[in-house]
Amino acid sequence: MGKTSITIKEIARQLGISKSTVSRALRDSSEISGATKERVIELARKLNYSPNPIALSLLKNQTHTIGIIVPDIDNPFFSTAISGVEDVAYSRGYHVMIYQSHESYEREMADVRHIADRRADGLIVSVASRSLHHQHFADLQEGGIPIVFFDRASNEVQTHKVLVDDYTSSFAGTEHLIEQGCRKIAHVSGPMSLAISRNRCNGYRDALRKHKLPQRDEWVLEAEYNQAGGTERAYQLMALRERPDGIFAASDRIAIGVHWALRQLGYRMPDDVALLGFSDLGVSSLLDPPLSSIAQPSFEMGRQSAELLLELIENKSTPVTYETRVLKTHLQVRGSSLKINAPVVQASAEIPEESYPS
Template identity: 40%
Template sequence: MDNNPKVTIHDIAQRLGITASTVSRALNDNPRISEATRKAVHRAARQMNYQPNNIAAALRHGRSRLIGIIVPTADRAFFASVVRGIEEMANQLGYKVIICQSYDSYEKEVQTIDALLSARVDGVIASIGKNTETFDHYQRVQRAGVPLVLFDRTTDALEVSQVMVDDHLGAYKVVEHLIRQGCRRIAHFTSPKKVSIFKERLRGYADALKDNGLPYDEELVVSSNLQLEDGRESMQRLLGLEHRPDAVFSSSDYGAMGAMQVLKEHGIKIPQEVALAGFSNEPFTSFTDPALTTVDQFSLTMGKRTAEVFFEQLKAGNKNPVPQKIVLKPELIVRASSLRTGPLAGEAGHL
């Protein structure tokens, strides 16, 4: 037996001596209800621990005013900042967000989509996990007529709006900078997964080498999950080569941090012997010793642009707007980890 029966608007109405319809309008801040009544209803709802049934409301009104956001992980500064940008705009427009983590698991992503559709969310905003290679679950979102927008980790396999940074340009800028510092054997940490951002960063790396007359050497390209421990293992592998690299460009700041730890443990000078650069501008990159060169993806801006695209699509309703592809320009942040002694040391800063 349930000892804590769910409080309804009828219970609030009985307590205040008003009708249930008046309570409903007051909870929805209907301007036809006096301010005094609205305050009294909201106060009683809090005291009685009233929890609205959002699914029932969505069925009645066709809108839940809830947006599902799927990120690989919420504990990375990049994703947290993007979510903040989305949430700020959503809240201004009277929407709430449900933040879900896929942990880069395809199965978890599928389960999350099922849960969000069951919760009658008004839309889904997602960054695809590393292990997602088929997109049937996202196609179900589209078939249900629910707006879908992808950010950062996107795919051209779906005809949906996308917001991303120019990963190719960001990687190209990093490698070009390292070459200008005199580096000639530049290694690259990438991911074996079929994720757009890593493919584009690898392409930018390769193009920069080619355009500057340097060969692409397979043994200098190391694939991993790009976490800190992966960066350590990748750097150990590179140090075992007959001719070790004189620079490392990692597709993640965490991988670069792992490489930095190993280089220090071996007494290898950074950047004089091996220059280092990462990607994402995680907060810790400005506090490492030496501070880490990286690429700023303007995560807060990405979140706001994603929200703008989403609400434009939501407003269009059944008009089937043409999918948009928003590409933000990244910024290279040059720090001590890649600046060698000499006149070029003055290159530090934002490029």
């Protein structure tokens, strides 16, 4: 038993030549005679030789491996982004190691530590909501391992970032609710420790301000980015003396929790309360009524993050200036916010394509 992979030494032995020659022949070096090359290559194929990548890594101090840390792998936003990362990584000969922080500071630091220990060539990360500091990222970068942030970035660390325009999209989303006739609009935000949460919240606030609508502290509630958070906050909101007639949730997972609570409580969407989410997960369109949402190009965010990272990895010198790419979102209007008798804005009445994942 035991993995007894065949080595260059074995090929050399069988052919009665030196390891150096075998190595060169395999790499198709110009200084080896055609005849020798042929013999080596044929035997290598016959023995099913594959070079030991571990030995190569030791030699080159390069692992051809990149790490990615996301809060949660079963959030479709992240799993799709991962697929985008894999798409470019694999095509360029890199492997992807996936880590989950589960929103925990400790776990995230352990993940970073693991990535450093394993000598990954680089890291793509979307920061955990409970990360208190980002020194661990700075340290990693200091140690020569480049980082790219996507979605949830750190302000403390200078590097490439791939984001969407959270502020503008939230502003536009809130305006959509206003156009549907909502006048008392609440917001269930994500944890304020994250810039995306603050930006989304500010977009909401500024839209209300622009339209001179009332702003109340009780209408802005913070939650973790998950369903339970949404459900809990919806119960709180609807129990208020001054109930909202529209809710903008900072993510679809939160929105799904709100949706569930509203249905439990007997409210009709969009007539009693209009609801809007953020990210446009595949499941959102399956709800009844289907959820309106601000769609993010998650796959493309993953792709671009990987491209930027490989650039950092393969150009040894630190770039003079780092890039922040801001990708486009679009408002996907569905039944949860589209009121029949309101002026139609961007209605997509047809069957949403997302209902047919391949």
